[in-house]
Amino acid sequence: MTLQTVGRVTRAEFQPEDGAKDRVGHGLLQDEALIFEEGRFDMTGVDFDETAEDVELGDLEGLLRDAPPALPGLSEPETLRHYVRLSQRNHAIDLALYPLGSCTMKHNPRLNEKMARLPGFADLHPLQPASTVQGALAVMDALAHWLKTLTGMPAVALSPKAGAHGELCGILAIRAAHEARGDARTTILTPTSAHGTNPATAALAGYQVQEIAQTPDGRVDLADLAAKLGPHVAAIMVTNPNTCGLFERDIxxxxxxxxxAGAYFYADGANFNAIVGRVRPADLGVDAMHINLHKTFSTPHGGGGPGAGPVVLSEELARFAPLPWVTHGPDGFALVERAEGEAAAALGRLCAFHGQMGMYVRALTYMLSHGADGLRQVAEDAVLNANYIKARLSGVMSAPFGEGPCMHEALFDDTWLEGTGVTTLDFAKAMIDQGFHPMTMYFPLVVRGAMLIEPTETEPRHELDRFCDALLALAAAAKAGDVDRFKGAPYEAPLSRLDETAAARKPRLRWTP
Amino acid sequence: MRYLPLSEADRSEMLATIGVGSIDELFVDVPAAARLPDLIDLPLQASEAAVERTMSAWAARNRAAGAGPFFLGAGAYRHHVPASVDHLIQRSEFLTSYTPYQPEIAQGTLQVLFEFQTQVSELTGLPVANASMWDGSTACAEAVMMASRVTRRRKAVLSGGLHPHYAASAYTLAHTSGVETRRLAAAVDDEAAVIAAIDSDTACVVVQTPNVFGTVTDVSDIARAAHAAGALLIVVTTEAVSFGLLRSPGDMGADIAVAEGQSIGNGLTFGGPYVGLFACRSELVRQMPGRLCGETVDAHGRRGFVLTLSTREQHIRRDKATSNICTNSGLCALAFSIHMTLLGGTGLTKLARINHARARRLREALATIPGVEALTPRFFNELAIRLPRPADAVVEALAKRDILAGVPFSRLDPDAGLEDVLLVCATETTLAEDIEVLAKALAEEIAR
Structure with a gap:
């Protein structure tokens, strides 16, 4: 998921209140220094079985550090306080709705965490003999089965480490398929509404990127697509449902x-959560699609990863899948790690080892919990919740493609704020004072001042109502001319607006004494 | 379904508010032929207890590393992680938060990233570190691409001591962009060969220390040779604990340092998720991939942190971005940072010395077995040994005796002709009795 942050005003016109700089806390919220300011550099918070101070190091002469790294060591109580205090400065899905469109901030079941920590999964080395990891390989095989069945696709590459890595995997497979036919193609087409990762991936894989225009109702312009397709086009990359929260009717x-045109259809599966169990991408003509396990299948976002981005592949692309993958052999499950035999066409390795096993366990646990019926309900409730928000807010906020239903997220623009002096950014920051995390702002780029709201299926109705009530009250304040409330917002957060321009102009990227 | 809060009454009232008669009307844009009328053929929803039984049964079919003598390294390492680390990373506010795009309500994550960057910078001896990469191997591949952008050259020389998976990952990413990766023959020590391979077309030299055979190398001479040819030196480290004892990449002249951070704070987890460390010289920062956290002030003048220099990134620059990376490895970076905060510099050095001491004990025990030859002259906590027969069969035989003896090099690189080489590793979790058990069993297997 992406956010547009270029060129926005980040410094509010606001006078600090007396004494604000002298505080050491606010209510029960303590200020917290950096570890380098509070810790002692000659201490450690870990006790060891032995000191090993006397170990002979003679043959490493010239290879040794002069002194230990200049980093503080904190005792356990200090460490706990440091991180618990810091944690209290974060918003979290466990605190309230987290309506970031395209990010899919849904509940993270704790059973998934518990299962991932079973020693039989958590304490396994990736290079143990296959005979000692049959259960782990069975989990990978089962996850592959679920992903293939849910998408209707015949093959899946599990190893990509995140959505963008999955995109690269899919595009490299497409490239390999063209090259195997001696067909050198140069270009990838993406809609103007695409995630930034799509054009970035295409460029990384050595392709030029050309944009496909959008229709007035927020979808791919078929005529423009037809005009731009040709023997130079290797693939199109289309997100469906798209980043405006709409299903591509002409898919x-x-x-x-x-x-x-001899090109492949790469689907960005970031929004698969809207259709899982109700639509199989194979039935739409997809050749390759990555699935963000951290979106549709609820592995935690963790403040920015780790994700996981398995890619389902068509029959034609399957033989180019990256190493390794799991097979059934005479002695049970085995890993194919060598590019020979049936793996001779494999596009190579995308990373060390076998991918994000910890995420596989969580995602499979989630799938088994929901089952075929629960997953279909996931898509339905996600779409229902988004349409409910759209219905409740549309009378006040402007929905650019408001005709017809949306899918899992509701898109608004800033037309309704015209003349108020309040921008999308101001409105979003004022939401913080109302107790809510802002929606995705300024993305997709195809509408002005975009506000993209994705509630997900795990929000109860009363939370949706609280959220809508708060937004409607804010909207009323904006229209009533209460501009100060917005320009200085947030007032109630641990910090007020941060000066992003200064941060970029003179980067200070680490602590220095 | 325990994770879905809407009741049937909620659903019908909400449909009424929306103004439609059924949920199907919300899926009206899906082509009729693609609408699935029935459930997909997969098992139905299951209770927490039932799912736990299924998953636990799979877990029980694995032999956990901690269940007996264990000597595997080669890019993933078994260390003790303090209990508080896992407790803290499961705090809801860390576990269930998103990338810190709204800095006013994400200062927890942002301050952690700033501290993480400082720790990585200090360990690698380079002034700038990013907020983490997916893992060490993808960080290495990205470093090769970055060096190609910086030097505008299209050839990378990869040492034969570089982990073969890292070399393969770099090849996959680089060759589609027309960047050639020249990987030298696998060798315990190939300093001279690396220097000889550098020419005026070389964008970068990629050297690992300690390398995949365990060899610790002073890369200063390679750095001088690379710089004399206008190339950058990328130093790779797969065992981050070694930073506590050995000279840092920056100190030896690296322009970019990449490392696998798993050893600190993160478990083995069958290969992932891990955390890639990425650091470089200051003047290269605008060509760096990945997220960066920077210090600034809020409207009251109070210190705060934000994601910065994002004009390098895909969400702004799209096809002109330095990388397609979006998500980093936030929670694993948090675990790394917490463990590092507990250890401190002196603790890391102590830990590193213990690792080295255990590895010495391991070497002594194995090198005296008739037919076994220790190949690695200077090592940290892992080394290569040559056996009188193919290592994979020996490893299989020892696994049947419940000893996980190491990694046959042929598993990583089947074409190197090193079938008889076994990579063994010892950490602070390796006990003296484990080493005795291995030495005895290995001697018996070899004598068989």
Whole structure:
């Protein structure tokens, strides 16, 4: 998920209140220094079984540090306080709705965490003999089965480490397929509404990127696509449901035109959570699609990763899948790690070892918990919740593609704020004072002042109502001309608006004494 | 379904508010032929207890590393992680938060990243570190691409001591962009060969220390040779605990240092998720991939932290970005940072010395077995030994005796002709009796 942050005003016109700089806390919220300011550099918070101070190091002469790294060591109580205090400065899905569109901030079941910590999964080395990791390989095999069945696709590459890595995997497989036919193609088409990772991935894989125009109702312009397709086009990368929260009605025709031109259809599966159990991407003509396990299948976002981005592949692309993968052999499960035999066409390795096992365990636990029926309900409730928010807010906020239903997220623009002096950014920051995390702002780029709201299926109705009530009250304040409330916001957060321009102009990227 | 809060009454009232008669009407944009009328053929929802039984049964079919003598390294290492680390990373406010795009309500994550960057900078001896990469191998591949951008050259020389998975990952990423990776023959020590391979087309030299055979190298001479040719030196480290004892990459002349941070704070987890460390010289920062956290002030003048220099990144620059990376490895970076905060510099050095002492004990025990030859002259906590027969069969035989003896080099690189080489590792979790058990069993297997 991405946010547009270029060029925005980040310094509020606001006078500090007396004494604000002298505080050491606020209510029960303590200020917290950096560890380098509070810790002692000659201490450690870990006790060891032995000191090993006397170990002979003679043959490492010239290879040794002169002194230990200049980093403080904190005792356990100090460490706990440091991080618990810091944690209290974060918003979290466990605190309240986290309506970041395209990010899918849903509840993270704690059973998933418990299962991932079983020693039989957590304490396994990736290079142990296959005979000692049959259960782990079985989990990978089961996850692959679920992903293939839910998407209707015949193959899956599990190893990509995140969504963007999955995109790279899919595009490299497409590139390998073209090259295997001696067909050198140069270009990838993406809609203007695409996630930034799509064009970045295409460029990383050595392709030029060309944009496909959008129709007035927020979807791929078929005529423009047809005009831009040709023998130079390797693939299209289309997100469906798209980043405006809309299902591409012409998706089957998009796939047909693409295939007719000898190109492949790469689907960005970031929004698979809207259709899981109700639509199989294979039935839409998809050739490759990554699945963000941290979105659809609820592995925790962890403040920015780790994610996991398995890629489902068509029959034609399957033989180019990266190493390794799991097979059934005479002695049970085995890993294919060598590019020979049936793996001779594999596009190589994307990373060391076998991918994000800890995420596989969590995602599979989530799938087993929900089952085929629960996953279908996930998509339905996610779409229902988004449409409910859209219905409740549309009378006041402007929805640019408001005709017809949205999928899992509701998109608004800033037309309704015209003349108020309040921007999307101001409105978003004022939401913090109302107890809510802002929605995704200024993305997708195709509408002005975008506000993209994704509630997910794990929000109860009363929370949706609280959220809508708060937004409607804020909207009323904006329209009533209460501009100060917005320009200086947030007032109630641990910090007020941060000067991002200064941070970029003179980067200070580490602590120095 | 325990994770879905809407009741049937909620659903019908909400449909009424929306103004539709059924949920199907919300999926009206899906082509009729693609609408699944029935449930997909997969098991139905299950209770927490039932799912726990299923998953636990799978877990029980694995032999956990801690269940007996264990000597595997080669890019993933078994260390003791303090209990408080896992407790803290499960705080809801860390576990269930998103990338800190709204800095006013994400200062917890942002301050952690600033501290993490400082720790990584200090350990690697380079002034700038980013907020983490997916893992060490992808960080290495990104470093090669970065060096190509900086030097505008299209050839990378990879040492034969570089972990073969890292070399393969770098190749996959680089070759599609027309960057050639020249990997030298696998060798315990190839300093001279690396220097000889540098020429005026070389964008970067990639050297690992301690390398995949365990060899610790002073890369200063390679750095001088690379710089004389206008190339950058990338130093790779897969065992981050070694930073506590050995000279840092920056101190030896590295322009970019990448490392696998798993050893600190993170478990083995069958290969992932891990955390890539990435540091470089200051003047290269604008070509760096990944997220960066920087210090600034709020409107009251109070110190705060934000994600910065994002004009390098895909969400701003799209096809002109330095990388397609979006998510980093936030929670694993947090675990790294907490463990590092507990250890401190002196603790890390103590830990490193213990690791080295255990590895010495391991070497002594194995090198005296008839037919076994220790190949690695200077090592940290892992080393290569040559056996009188193929290592994979020996490893299989020892696994049947419940000893996980090490990594056959042929598992990593089947084409190197080193079938008889076994990579063994000892950490602070390796007990003297484990080493005795291995030495005895290995001697018996070899004599068989």
């Amino acid at each position: 089957v025709e998009i796939a047909r035109l693409t295939h007719e």
